[in-house]
Amino acid sequence: MSASQPGDVERDSPSPRRRVDLIDSTRFIGVLRLTRASFWHYLAIILVLQGAIVTCVVPAITSLFELALGSAGLSNLTDRNLVTMLTNPLAVLLLLLIAIIALAAVSLQISTIFIVANRQQGGRSLGLRAIVAALTWQVRRIFHYQSPVLLAYFFLIAPLGGLGLLSVLTRGIAIPPFVTGEFMKSPLSAVGYTAVIGTIFCLNLRLMLTLPLMVVSGRTPLRSLGRSMLATRGHIWKLAVSVSGPVIVAVLVSSLGVEIIVRVTELAANLNPDAAVVVESVAIGAGRVFGFIVIGITQVVVAHILISVSRELVGLTTVHPAPAAGRPRGARAITAAAWSIAAIMAMGIGMTAAPAVATPVTGASDTLVLGHRGFVGGGVENTIPALEAAAAAGVDYVETDMQQTTDGQFIASHDSNLFIVAGINRNIFDMTFEEVTSTRVRAGGHSALIPSMEEYVTRAAELGVPLLIELKVHGHETPDFVDRFLAELDSLGVTESNIYHSLSADAVEQLTAKRPELTVGYTIALTLGDLPDVNCDFFVVEQASFSPEFLSEAHAMGKPVYVWTVNDEETIRDLLRVPVDGIVTDHPDTAIRYRSLIADSRGLSFQVSDALSDLSVFR
Template identity: 40%
Template structure:
């Protein structure tokens, strides 16, 4: 009988040695690179933001224009995909963004490598590296790595951040729906686990490509091999670095608010100015914290590559590293020169902080206004009953919501029920579809949610009558499952008129056709168009307001809608900071699963609110803490 000994990792790759080794490497990068590396990081964010973002925006507007649209709607997206010219613009946009992100992150890794080698951040060397990277980025073999950097890394926020990809995320309306069932939660968690694992397993591909000149596809394969045994150590070290950054961010929030809190107590008239200056300092410091984490992670990845070089067949190779005597690159620094440098660095940090502080003064003054924002319960209030049921409606009314948002679907026999899902799988554990069952069949079915609530599916008639009894106005969504009758909108209007409830409520739909048909049939109704994806501008429509998904909401869309005389509602806004941010923006309405929270926040805002509270919201909005 023979036994096979399990191969052991080299001593330098053992978990107990590797974790502290990676952390030391990251810290050494920050210690040795200091403010110079942070300047490189800041430039790597500012330049794409100033040059690439406007180019991407212009290319997207050209894609829209080629499809005969000027704003993003479901119809506009369909039109763009059907237009060869629009598709060409979109493809070019993706190429520009992919190359910009890849170059941005690769340059950061190269800069960190220069610091690790003691070569300093000499512009000549960085320029030569930049030109070399630009050539290699255009080769076909780079595409797998580019897609990893452009999609996988932003989705998981795996310690490498770019202003060009910060909006790439799973939309809240998708994740929110998944989290409303056990099965959906498992699917969502599994996706995050797989994506996060992939992000870490391929994380060494960037230094292999940028520093050692390994082609993109091969760099990914080598990274997967190198992290096969070191994955736990990389995860532990990365988690430690992220935790340290979060603690630094929390400390920044506290230190930012304290001076304004003191002003609130001692001299309230000066609180707005103090808050503005504190916010400017926090913005600069927040960038430094984010940059430090990125550079720290880059140092860890380069250290892990160096330790794996023999296993990867790269031992003794220097790739495209430019070998120059360290002494020639880093002459001795005198004490007086250090003092001058420190003074210049301090000035370089203080000046932009002061400029931002002056810019922030009108921002802080503007936060004195009382929000006019309406609070709408999303499908009722899930804290008191199943969504789109009468118990959920009554719970929302008891919470004090201004309106309740609900969904109406047509049944097989032409009736209407309050229901969001086209299938009964999530709420009733049944395989039937709403479109295949009659009104009486559907209203006899019991639905249950993840909180243990149970109720029956209500007919539209019963739901509307219960809303009237509770004194609760409704935002009724015309929800489509694809099997509606041709006179769907006419039948809905007739049923609501028979209940004397048509003009007492307002309406919206994801379908531009249905929203505008309803507006055409009854011009006096208040009708909205719902946008699952927005951007650029408000769409041209006869609808009175737009309902924008939270991830797609932008000030540009809001201002465009207001300029067109349309109100702006945002859905589904559930995060505490997101709710307060929308209230501060004074959007016309927020649709939320937590109406009690939004109502409490709204009532606390206004002229009598401490400036420190307003500053907290501004910090959480303008300073990104990773």
């Protein structure tokens, strides 16, 4: 140990291949005692760190990103202009600064819990000065020339493996649902996708001791990573059981707590209906605080388990507190004060949340529900059976995709290559109209022929269902494809009965220029910053890029916002509560049901359970 290292970084074991038992009941009992002994210290640390990131780090990153956009001459970043951003030297430097700040924030947020756990297990002081000293030294380890390893781990491997909840900065990092949906279309692609996700999940388990080993032994990122891989080799399932045990218990406790809160709320409101709003508000606040405490305890328990294993790997002993016969008066006073603060927090959070959850969201009734490529529960996407199933479900619109064949005609299909949906490795733009419309697609136990645009829009008109037609641009269209597209719709007499959108800004501009009377939207797969500068009537934004700020800016310009492809029930409810102007979903029946509940229901059971649904697996 060098003189510059703090006292809690101790001697490495002379045996670098030391093995430890990853499932140890004695260790788990000791961990619970350690957590109980100083939990309120950890809770305060978690609150301070989360608050600092929300109030300081996030605004700083936002400001730097706006500077980067401006330096590249952009008002917003999309998948279409990403290269422009990455070829501007100043923008790249600012992005690197953002990466450094984000790495520091996430690393220190997680390292702090590990540092406190390590000091506690080593029988050392938990005083603020000692913790700050240890954190200062840890910064030197983090900002090592090997730090890109940590950057990849925290912002790519961990979030994609399901550990994005470690920090508010990584919580939103995930594979977009529309990408997942594309891979899950066929058994073969679903197996491949599942294998990739499973590999990332296993890699997360193999790397889980990396940061704890850095804290405990002072090793560099790469050495800690290698030691973590070695320690878990052949025993990955044991680490999974050891870590997932507390998580499973926490999920069950949190879910049970929500169920009790919902039932008690109903009972209290029935006894005194005039106090329903107050009861509801307090219940929501209490549920939020309860969930925060359960999650906090889980984080501390898991941190202690990983630190205990890491200490044993490097030859360090752990000091476990003996069972307390009785608690000192001072400790009881601190606990009472902590619970009082929690109660005040519950009341405050509840009262703040009350207007949002205790009152029906009348605007939700105006939110359009659009069946994504029909209703895949009743047929293969973009086929007639799926269209008919969507109409039967009562959708407001059916979203569908039209693209051009090699002979210049239009058919209904999202995929340009038919391998996933039909098992044929051919591109639509290389096939004739007759070849495409005689091809059978299969998914979800359903099968149907690929319909022509004429067949699809005609059947939609017969069903009385308007369409949101996406003009797909695959790069092999005829020069006059927009004119041909409009001419065919005109010949069928349905052009003005439907609305349109496209991922191609050029196609959107052409449609609005040629037919200004039509309603044309711009579809966005990725956007950060201001609204895209495209002449359109509405926006269709992928849910990962949606934000209340985006909605406000669009509404200020008089442009509705539809969000796609939203299949998660909690996200559907969240968007209905905003409310957005439209939700494009594979499950329109679910969206329609929640639209009715949120717009009209004042039942406490739904309102409270809806507000606390993210804390329960039963909701």
